Amino acid sequence: MTPPNFSATAVLKALRDAVPVMAVALILLGLWYLLTATLYKDKGFLVPAPQQVLVALADNSATLLAATLTTLGEAACGYLLAIVLGIAAAALMAQSRLLERSLYPYAVLLQTVPVIAIAPLIVLWSGYNERSVVIISLIMSLFPIINNTLLGLRSTSHNLVELFALHNPSRWVVFRKLRLPAALPNIIAGMRISAGLSVVGAIVGEFIIGSGNSQGGLGVQIVFAQGRMNTALLFGEVIAATLLGFMFFLLVSRLGHLLLRHWHESAKA
Known part of the structure; x- marks a missing residue:
């Protein structure tokens, strides 16, 4: 019952x-x-009506679905790589202040260097392909995970650390059983921020790298719709890209709720 x-x-x-x-x-x-x-009456080329956007989406549904799946795959790859590399980098820097002072400034550079400025290098090294888009998505979504994870690992309660020290555990045991679980809320917060950034990075990468034809992800489709002055389709593609990033955020939020709901105040509330 x-x-x-x-x-x-x-x-x-x-x-x-x-x-x-x-x-x-x-x-x-x-x-x-x-x-x-x-x-904007009779000016649909500037701001189309909602029904015009729906018609454009229906007429180009197959192309938009393929483009959305392409961008989804690129963003997901970049995002998963950012999670793995970000948590690993933060865990390494949390081992000593010397490592943090040595490596953290380079993590900040990932956030401050404009992607457009380094895109030619990425293309030169990786080529005009989806791998370059994944790299750009990775770069844009990596720093929030590093920053928040490092903050969480550094914020472990000293009382709990001293309690663990009474049993003389190894550094790995302390990290696995104390510091990493305690940092989980911060890790989830960083993942939430990076969820949308990974999609933005994928679309920006498609803008920069482009494609030789009308096939490609949402970024490529947006460029081609703009070139054809198809504003209704352009609006629809922007909405699709926005919903894709929102979907990423919802999935990460749901995962965070499942992991934290039994013990953390934010999930309980």
């Missing part, structure tokens, strides 16, 4: 949480329609 009650409660809670989001979406959609019906 408990599962049905729990299921009904979960459905009601999901509906309750969705109502404000849907209300804001409807308001924005109404404002968009009102804008195209008044200020």
